[in-house]
Amino acid sequence: MKARFTSARWGRRATSAVLAGLLTVGALTACGGSSDDSATADSGGAPAAQYDAAAKSGGDADRASVVSPESARASVGQKLVRRANLNLKVDSLTGAAQRIRAIAAQQGGVVVTEELYSGEQAHDTSGTMTINVPATSLDATIALIEKVGDVQFRNTSSEDVTAAYVDTEARVKSMTASVQRIRDLIAKASTVNDLVALENELSQRQAELDSLTAQLTNLKDQVAESPITISLSTDDFEAVTAPGFLSGLKSGWSAFVTSLSVLVTVLGAVLPFVAALALVLVPLLWWLRRRRAGRLPLVAPVAQPAGPAPPSAG
Template identity: 40%
Template sequence: MKTMSTATSRSRPALLAAVLLAAGLALAGCSAGGGSNSASPGGSQSGTIGKAPAVGDAASGGTSGSGSAATADRSVVVTGTMTITTGAPLTESAKAVAIVEGAGGRIDGRTENAASNGDRGSATLVLRIPARVLNQTLDALRKLGRVDQLATNSADVTAQTQDLGARIDALKASTARLLELEAKATTTTDLVAIENALSERQGELESLEAQQRGLNDQISMSTITLTLRSDAAAPPVKPADFWAGLGTGWAAFVSFWTTALVVLGVLIPWLAFAGLALLAVFGIRRVRRRRVAARKAATPPNE
């Protein structure tokens, strides 16, 4: 019995030291991952996040050589805005949804305003488009109307993805080591210490994995805010050259005469009524004059 007690008392400090050593190594690994911007390219890391091409390379199939390899190793988050003027914003909004969903994307936000005060309505959509087909989808959206504005921004998050991958790998290694120590624990004190450290590592690991999933979604699905508006809400477009000026002048000429014909159509009934009224007045005056003349002719002159 003394021998077993002595062995147990000797193993307890060693086990506690192992727990503390594993925890210290985990913390050191996380700190090293946070301070490093690169990960081992040869190893298969469970924390690897999917890569997305930049806007100009999306779904282009890539090119051979070092340029395509460098692009494939980058993690890029693409965001942007797009403004389209169209004659039927609400109708085109439904078409935009169909285009994005047909490309494998989704709609994260949708706001529509009904027509009022000469405005044909408007719509604002938050589009999530797969990065690999971003350019093709934008080209399809261009056909909905006149593109007044398109701006995209690419943010390289390669260092952030590698940092998360390294920290996740370190925490997984620490967790695996703590599980091994938990299986070998012989006292309640050792078991409680290991479980506390294990719970802390697992909580941090779940938090980092959630961040990784969110970043992965931003990389794989580009975010474009699309605004559809009518001509009434769009600012006037200034002609940029002679032919644009000629087109603007012709449009103004046609618009003037179209408006003039509309006004004439509105005035014709009133003009006709006014003409008939004048004819009636002139007719009555003429009859009166004839009667006066007849009376004067029938009355003998005074001698």
Template identity: 30%
Template sequence: MNHLAVNEASSPRRPRAPRSTAFVSLALIALGVVGCSAGGGSSADEAGDFSSEVQGSGGREDADAAAESEGESDEPRVVIIDGTMTIVVDDVTEATNAAIEIVDTAEGRIDGRQEYSGGGDGGSAYSTMVLRIPAESLDGAIAELRALGTVESVETATTDVTSDVEDVDSRIAGLQSTIARLQSFQAEATSVSDLLTIEAEIATRQTELESSLTRQAAYADQISYSTLTLTLQSEPAPIQPEATGPDSFWSGLGVGWTSLMTFLGGLAIILGVALPWLVGIGLLTAAIILIVRGIGRRRAKRQPAPPAPPMTAMRQDDPAAPVGAGSMPPAP
């Protein structure tokens, strides 16, 4: 037993550097990611020596860049210019072609176009275009567009995106640096688990980098090319006043005949609507009359006839004096 113990103690142990290196690499990856997301700020204090090794000059470069940006506040600001313009023209098609030539001369482009011919109902025709003109050529292009007709309105607005652009640029630089560090750790990985972890982190940071690059390209396009929404419209056709009455005998006759037919047609409609009511009211009235007459006849039959008055004779000598009962009038 002692012999075995001596042999075991005296025999050289296998180096465990690969496992230690893997753990250190994972720690460096985590610290590097935290340092990138935090912008090289408070994570450096929490990371300790590993963070200082990973970030190193990168953190100092970020600090120097921040100091330089604070000291160079007088630099030109980055702005996006948007505007709208409405012009009344004689011929919308001709003015539209002229506007396209102006944009081509300024080395711009047209991102959208919509036209309306007026529909033949007296409405005004118009053409709306979304013009993308280089920012340095915008003022000159607007001056040339003014010559197309009568300008009704012109509006331009600027949006300061300096801080947004700087944030995107800084994030892109940080992501690129982090991906480079992760790729160097990937080359030194000694286990499958470490390799898979590093690859997952690289894929995540690569997705974020592509999104930031897309935003950067969008900002660059909006800054380089100003957006001007141009509307070209024509004057609406004058409305002709309608005739107020006939101007001849035959036209008057036609108007009279038309009005008569209109009246008769309206009267027929009224009669058609009222006829069912009239029939119903007539039948109801007839029924009421018959009922009332029937009731009157029944009452007349039930009442007795009044007695006849007594017969009286008049005296011959006195026509006014009645003749006594049982006496006969004198013979003639």
């Protein structure tokens, strides 16, 4: 009896041990499978969401790597856009324009615009020229132009664009790095969805980069070159523009003469048509009047009433 009880007890222990071993092996297998799946997910291609997160975080990383505005301004120096305006009274308009063109070529500049006007009289002439010269030669060019005639007016101005220059340049560098990062991600894309999403992002950033590059180029051109506008006249600018009774009278008379000339021109243009209409309408009206008069009925003379008969003689 005792031996039978011992044998049954050992049988139960053996069964329990086997079950415990199986459970342990199953747990280890499950852990190993999850570890393999995790490793596979980490080693495989990143999904589109990870590409998008990496692409969008690139701009933040670029902005974080940009130096401070103070350091950037110190590195590029001060950027100024300089301009000048001159009014000159000259003896000969064409001669002064020729000398200004020569000065512009001598200073390494170009003539942007040139407008010369000639009036009815020889002294009634004026004109405007605009030239672009290197900013470093602006003062020397102005000094040479002042010798062309008598300076009636002079104005120079400077605009500080250092902040805009530094900001645009930093944004160009940041966007250039961002575009390159998107290109690298496109080379590593593993699915069509990832490729489409990254190409859309690349097109948007490339368009923004092109716009920023154009703005930076424009700023560089404005800083590198200075425009000079020269107004030329053979008359005194002050006498032409000075207000007063004589100036108003001259302007009024000029307007009256102009209006009278326009009126005479209009009358001369209309007169042939009026004459042609008169040749047609005058005979027509005369004929209609004669016809109407012929159709009027003749009025018979009105009979006078008879008076009382005279009395007969008895």
